[in-house]
Amino acid sequence: MPFTLATWNINSIRLRAALVARLLREEAPDVLCLQECKSPVDKMPLDVFRAQGYTxxxxxxxxxxxxxxxxxxLPLEDCGDRDFADLGHARHVAARLENGVTIHNFYVPAGGDIPDRAQNEKFGQKLDYLTAMRDHFHAERPKRSILVGDLNIAPREDDVWNHKQLLKVVSHTPVEVAQLAETQGAGGWVDVTRxxxxxxxxxxxxxxxxxxxxxxxxxxxLDHVWASPDIANAAHSxxxxxAVRGWDQPSDHAPVFASFDL
Structure with a gap:
């Protein structure tokens, strides 16, 4: 069952419902994962998306x-969620497609402005969240799984506009990059985009x-699509x-797409 998946930090699903509908209409991914929805589920404008065929x-x-x-x-089975690092935040949800592929949708904490857990509680929460992810995927190695979302870390030197200038800026510090690499390695995840x-x-x-x-x-x-090793070779495109970053009243993120032949 070939399918196309996209991930997008929408920065308010209610404020930008029309942009989501436009993306669904113009690009028609089979699955769209959104982060930073900023809304209880019962207040999300799901009828707008159902009208586009996303039922x-x-x-x-x-x-x-x-x-x-x-x-x-495509039909989805709710596979639950995990409160990584016990923060009490709605930052993860998982669903399974009929072909047995599980999709994990993450919104990793941004981490504040100061890259020091002693001075900045939010930075510590971010590192703890990634550690909890790492430990989970080490204990339960993913199979037939895709992990997407705003992971709030740009790991490579060419994932940022200036590597040297951003080494002390949250999202590209060495400690964050190392923590993300450990998390990725624990599950054997393949960075599909790269x-x-x-x-x-x-x-x-x-x-x-x-x-x-x-x-x-x-x-x-900052936004990533990973796949477990058993299906990574099925990913492409x-x-x-x-251009979506230039739409009227945009999110500060652009959608990331990948297709899978499974």
Missing amino acids: HCVARGQKCYNGVAILSR KDIPEGNLYSWWSYRSPDWDAADKGRR SRILR
Whole structure:
């Protein structure tokens, strides 16, 4: 069953419901994973997406913060969620397609502004969250699984606009990059985006603070698509829809796509 999957930090599913509908209409992924929905599930505008043919949804939400949702044209089975690091946040949900592929949708904590857990509780929470992910995937090695989401870390030097300048900036510090690598390695996860696009600068996020984000191009690749080793070779056609960052009232993230022949 070939299918296309996309992941997108939408930065408020209610505020940007029309943008989600536009993406579904114009790009028609079979599955769309959203993060930072900022809404309880019962307040999410799911009728808007059902009208586009996305009649299946598995989601977890909370008022004003966090929240993850998986929209699909294909039937989904809710596989639950985990409160990694016991933060009490809606940051993970999992669903299974009829072909047996499990999709994990994550919104990893951003980590605040200071990359020091002694000075910044949020940075410590981020590292603890990644540690809990690592330990879980070490104990339960994923099979026929895809992990997507805003992982809030740009791991490679060419995943940021300036490696040296960002070494002390949260999202690209060595401690975060190392922690993400441990998490990825624990599950044997394959970075599908970089498997398909192995060379060159690649970004999925551009700050709202930049008056001309496109020209400045000070981006970071914070959004990821991973696959378990048993299905990674079935992935192809990865792409980042940079143009979506330029839509009216956009999220500061762009959607990341990958297709799977399974």
